[in-house]
Amino acid sequence: xxxxxxxxxxxxxxxxxxxxxxxxxxxxxxxxxxxxxxxxxxxxxxxxxxxxxxxxxxxxxxxxxxxxxxxxxxxxxxxxxxxxxxxxxxxxxxxxxxxxxxxxxxxxxxxxxxxxxxxxxxxxxxxxxxxxxxxxxxxxxxxxxxxxxxxxxxxxxxxxxxxxxxxxxxxxxxxxxxxxxxxxxxxxxxxxxxxxxxxxxxxxxxxxxxxxxxxxxxxxxxxxxxxxxxxxxxxxxxxxxxxxxxxxxxxxxxxxxxxxxxxxxxxxxxxxxxxxxxxxxxxxxxxxxxxxxxxx
Numbered sequence: 001x002x003x004x005x006x007x008x009x010x011x012x013x014x015x016x017x018x019x020x021x022x023x024x025x026x027x028x029x030x031x032x033x034x035x036x037x038x039x040x041x042x043x044x045x046x047x048x049x050x051x052x053x054x055x056x057x058x059x060x061x062x063x064x065x066x067x068x069x070x071x072x073x074x075x076x077x078x079x080x081x082x083x084x085x086x087x088x089x090x091x092x093x094x095x096x097x098x099x100x101x102x103x104x105x106x107x108x109x110x111x112x113x114x115x116x117x118x119x120x121x122x123x124x125x126x127x128x129x130x131x132x133x134x135x136x137x138x139x140x141x142x143x144x145x146x147x148x149x150x151x152x153x154x155x156x157x158x159x160x161x162x163x164x165x166x167x168x169x170x171x172x173x174x175x176x177x178x179x180x181x182x183x184x185x186x187x188x189x190x191x192x193x194x195x196x197x198x199x200x201x202x203x204x205x206x207x208x209x210x211x212x213x214x215x216x217x218x219x220x221x222x223x224x225x226x227x228x229x230x231x232x233x234x235x236x237x238x239x240x241x242x243x244x245x246x247x248x249x250x251x252x253x254x255x256x257x258x259x260x261x262x263x264x265x266x267x268x269x270x271x272x273x274x275x276x277x278x279x280x281x282x283x284x285x286x287x288x289x290x291x292x293x294x295x296x
Contacts, residue, residue, distance in 0.1 A: 005214060012210035016052050019203055023048045023074060026081035047073050051204050056211040071204060078200030079193065086174070086192065105159055108152050115152075117145035254278050258288060259295075269293070 023044035031037040050070045054063055117123065123143045130136050177195065181188045258278060261267040267277045269292060274285040 008210055009214040012052070012207060012214045015203065015207040015210055016049070019048045019052065019074070019078070019207055020045050022081045022200075022203075023077040026077045026084065029084060030080070044074075044077050047077075048204075052207040052211050055208050056215040071201075074204055075197060075200040078203060079196040082196040082199060083192065086196075101159055101163060105156065108156050108159075112149055112152050112156075115145050115149045117142045117149055120146040120150055122146075254280075255288065255291065259292060262292065 024041045027040035027044035028037050031040045047070045051067065051074045054067045054070070120143065123139055123146050127136060127139045127143065130139060174192075177188060177191050180186075181191045184191070258267065258274060261277060262269055267273045269289060271282060271285045271289055274280070274288055275282060278285070278288070280288075
C-alpha cells in the first residue's frame with residue numbers, strides 16, 4: 001500500500017513538472033521584456049499548480065468553478081506550446097525544401113532572362129504567313145525558344161502554387177494530421193488545434209487524477225467489539241472486585257462426617273463421591289470406602 005502511494009506521488013509530481021514546463025515555455029514566448037516574461041511564467045505555473053492540486057486539497061463543490069477557469073487557461077497555454085513546437089519542427093524540416101525551391105526559381109528566372117523569343121502565339125501566326133524557307137526556319141527556331149520559355153513560366157507557376165499550399169497548411173509536416181484532414185475534410189490548422197487541445201486537456205486530467213489518488217486520506221480500519229474491549233476493558237464491579245472466596249473448612253472427623261452423609265443419602269458409597277465430598281486423594285477415598293463397607 002505504501003509503495004503504491006509512493007509510486008503514485010512520484011508520477012503525479014512528474015506530470016506536474018511536465019505541465020509546469022510546458023506552461024512556462026509557452027508563457028515565456030508570449031512576453032517581451034524580462035520582467036514580463038518572469039511574471040507570465042509565474043502566472044502560468046500558479047495556474048497549472050492550481051489545476052493539479054485544488055481537487056486533491058479542497059474537496060468542496062465550491063472550488064470547482066475556480067478549477068474550471070484555471071483548467072481552461074492551462075489548456076490554452078499547453079495548446080500554444082504544442083502549436084509553437086509543431087511550427088518550429090515544420091520550419092526545420094521544410095528549410096531544405098524551401099531552399100531547393102528558391103534555387104530552382106532562381107535558375108528558371110535566369111533561363112527565362114536568356115530567352116529573347118516572342119510569345120508562342122505570335123511566332124506561330126507569323127510562321128503561317130511566311131513563305132520563304134529561310135525565314136520559316138528562323139521562325140521555327142524562335143518558336144522552339146518560345147515554347148521553352150512557356151514551359152519555364154508554367155514551372156514557375158507550379159512552384160508558386162506549391163509554396164502557397166505550404167503556407168496555407170501552416171507548414172504542417174505530420175502525415176497523421178494531413179490524413180485526418182483529408183478524411184474529415186477539415187482544414188489542417190483546425191485538426192492541429194484540436195489535437196493540441198485534446199493533448200493538453202489529457203495531460204491536466206491525468207495530473208488531477210494522480211494527485212487525488214496520492215493525497216487521499218488513509219482508510220480507517222473498522223474497530224470490532226473485541227478490539228474495543230482490548231483497548232478499553234469493561235469496568236469490573238466493585239462488589240466483584242472486592243469479593244473473596246470463603247475458605248472451605250474440612251470436617252473435624254472426616255470418617256464420621258462421611259458416615260452421616262452416607263446415612264442421609266447425600267453421598268453414594270463410591271470412590272468418586274467420597275473424593276468429591278472430602279476433597280481427598282483416590283487412595284484415601286478407597287480406604288474410607290473399605291472401612292465403611294467393613295463396618296456396615
